[in-house]
Amino acid sequence: MFDKAVEWFERMYKTGLMPDEVTYSAVLDVYAMLGKVEEVLSLYEKGRASGWKPDPIAFSVLGKMFGEAGDYDGIRYVLQEMKSVGVEPNLVVYNTLLEAMGKAGKPGLARSLFEEMVGAGVVPNEKTLTALVKIYGKARWGRDALGLWERMRSNGWPMDFILYNTLLSMCADLGLEEEAEKLFGDMKGSDSKCMPDSWSYTAMLNIYGSGGKVEKAVSMFEEMLRLRVKLNVMGCTCLIQCLGKAKRIEDVVRVYGVSMDKGVQPDDRLCGCLLSVVSFCENDVEVGMILGCLERANPSLVAFVKLLGEEDVHLERIKEEFKQILNAVALEVRRPFCNCLIDICRKRNLHERAHELLYCGIVYGLYPGLHSKTAKEWTLNLRSLSVGAAQTAFEEWMGAVSKVMDREEPLPQLFSAHAGAGTHKFSEGLANALDSHLKKLGAPFTPSEEKAGSFVATREELTSWVQSNVQSLAVSA
Template sequence: MAFHLSSPSNLCHDCQPLCNSISPSHILQLTPSLFSWRARNFCHSLNLTFLSPSQTRNSLSSHIRPLQVSLHDSVAQESQANPSTMQESPASDGKTNSSSKSYIWVNPTSPRASQLRQKSYDARYKYLTKVSQSLDLCNPTEEDVFQVLSGLGENPLEQDAVIVLNNMENPDNALLALKYFQLKLKPKREVILYNVTLKVFRKSRNFNRAEVLLEEMLKKGIKPDNVTFSTIISCARICSLPNKAVEWFEKMPQFGCNPDDVTYAAMIDAYGRAGNIDMALSLYDRARTEKWRIDLVTFSTLIRIYGMSGNFDGALNVYEEMKALGVKPNLVIYNTLLDAMGRAKRPWQAKSLYKEMTTKGYSPNWTTYAALLRAYGRARYAEDALNVYREMKEKGLELNVVLYNTLLAMCADLGYTDEAVQIFEDLKRSQTCEPDSWTFSSLITIYSCCGKVSEAEGMLNKMLEAGFEPNIYVLTSLIQCYGKANRTDDVVRTFDRLLEMGITPDDRFCGCLLNVMTQTPKEELGKLIGCIERANSKLGFVVKQMLGEENGEVLRKDATELFSNISMDVRKAYCNCLIDICVNLNLLERACVLLDLGMSLEIYTDIQSKSPTQWSLHLKSLSLGAALTALHVWMSDLRKAQENGEELPPLLGINTGHGKHKYSDKGLAGVFASHLKELNAPFHEAPDKAGWFLTTKVAAKSWLESRSSPDIVAA
């Protein structure tokens, strides 16, 4: 929709020259205040009118150059396509006659007028972006680029040059276009032309050429400004050259530039991504002490930096500071916080933040759900994670493959077979993603852990068909699977395959072999020991020694060395397995040596505890063999205490834990209960305390006296 001054006959003679001097491009730039000032001072009846499309073309054609012709053409077409905007205008009350319909009166200060100006500006902008697109597509020659630009007329406007360059993407042609504008116009602020050209290089992620252009600008003596620096800094950041970002940031003072809040925000982000967290935080400190305005994006950047660096309380502190400063967090802030709490493995905090967020009226978006799913999934909050999943499905939000995999890994960890199968089916139906090696790996793990050999093998074949090679995680699961099914030869075959593939067994894999040994009959153990020796000679040595003739002290020494050489997170698993193997082979004395070693190395802590009213045995996270060994040790300690004339407390208790162990519906608690029964132990499951077996001083006393120690574990 175009607007124009009404015909000169409506104006007083004072206004005539003004009217004639207004070119279409000036009309586009009129501001409300300017317009009303002129209206007040120069004429009594200055009216704005709409022209009909044909009138627009006729009345303007005399002033305008090719560019403006096409501009106004497109405006006219738009008004034809959307005539309702005319009828909505203030003058159109529905009763107007046909002749007044094409000349609708608009108050220049009205919102309607500003809407119209916006529309005209939009149309011109649209035209200039088309020029940018043509420039991107034409040959990278001076001839072709200049040819396209000649459409802007002999004297292009600096403002138009900025818009054209700003919307370009082709860096070669942008350089030529810049050259053209430098030839054709005397830029008042040449730095702006350079700044927008720098942005073109940033779009194509070409830091080197951006830097060359900037150097050229400086050589010409053009003074850079904050925009120049924030552009080159963000370009360096995008191109993963954080050191370059720092380098240019530090050059700012020598060009008389003081970083402002935008530049600081960019630098906080650049330092954060460069891993220079200290610098990022010290800029934040400066921003705080110097009372700069810190916007929400920077706050979220800070929370992200803290979250990535593992300082989760730091992340929460930023949030508290925001509150203290009266800055209202938005959805992005909440999402970043939720993500940090997920990384922190603090699902309960994610939960309460989510609650707070929804109470404040924010509705979750995809990012929110993704953060929650990661937080709950990683922490094995199965019900919460599955609820988020269901809610996403209900809302039609698509998961990506990583989110699916997070859910499946959680199901694998918890033994949620049915859920996993359903989720896998859902993933296969999904339009947006397909299973990858992580997906197959989780499913193979699930089937392996419940000993479903044919299903696990079937999934392995599907994985191979999909073009994925089995990796160490898949082979670890398969070995576990064959071990559970007592298919020792398949375990060995799979192990050979791993070595053939050039994969180096890791601590976890060896732990799995050890675990298979705990389930394997004595006659077959030799085959597995052979694998273990090839996988980890130190471990193989300790296992052989444990089953051989050496005395306990030698075993203790070598096992100590082994434990100092494996990663912390598998030490307990190794110790549990080694003790289980001993217990299975009735090597009680060695089991005791290993348990004692485990306690002195703090692999096991606080197994026994004493308070004035109760002595307890804590078996949580011990394997069955280790738990029985610990019970044996405890009983002999109790007996010793009695012999020394020490009084037993009124209550004695054994804590096996809740027994919600994965892939076992009974867990240690269930298995342990039957063992206690076999031992005629007077411990009874406490009805109000899950996982606790209790007895009284009197019952314990007579039972201890009736038992001789060595046969306990043998049961």
């Protein structure tokens, strides 16, 4: 149908008929939907040259097109054109441009545009406010988002459950527990159109789970059951992760069973979550309980976990079986799966197997950028690894340094290990775990004064330490 619209429009031009304002705007929209950016701009310029004055709809089309492409220069062009033509933006145009600013990654300009809109007397609607909250959340501007919420309440601006849920999701991402509780309480006290739904409860489970507030998370889950709020796989995953970290294994099994009975379909993320819980288990009975849950969702993964504990299984088989596991799951969970499996091996004192899994992960491209070398510095980037995987990678790295020393090859002056500095309020901090591990080993790495979450050692310090610890650093080739 879009192609037909373009065909009839081109016929108009050939017959000498001049399109009116409505026709120009409609065809601009058609071209934009077809992704024909050059045709849109050409038609716009042709129309302007013929005396056509674009209306707000036309500018909304242009803004949306540039926004989809994340083209900030294009968005700025729209704003300049509107001023030159003397067209005052209406609510639809402002909403479109705000969404475009978000896609272009310009939170500061989005805020300025919003203030311009309010200053011009245009009252924002739910769509406006939701778009702005999403922009602030993505930029991690929690203070601005919560300040906007206060303005909504004081000005009586319209709010719906989508807007509330967007705010709750942002609080979950930033670890703003107190603020989320206030929002959730507001939703409960509002009219029926803003009452908490499944996603509202999921956001609260995420917040409590991330903060280790086990009792609050369990209470929220029980409330969902009591009020018959539909459970979803994301909420189930958040709660199980929380209970697993607290080593409440029986509660994990109960929550998983209830969720399955309520119709929750386990996905790869939930399977990864259960896999991580295995690494928290203290004995074989607990391991069996969690693997029993996982068996219902991914029996092949359970078989592989059991295979890791068999002594007579060689690397080639591990490599092949692991490849099949990875091919069967979504791309985004492959590295977390590998991290969890390494953690499980270390928990069960299968250190050689942990090193084999790390090797497989590197071979299959799960850890790009793990190592980097220059003549002056060797770097180990651990930011995408779990605690157990990071410890394993560090041991491998030191083993490699030992071999270079044995071959009497040159070493750089500086060695650095980067664990990163978490931005989430509730972040466990891989850097803290790595710091403890380095101290336990007596390794001469000290926190970097220039970069948070990084540890550095000089060549002289490290070579002396490696020589005295060569036996403990022996790892599989």
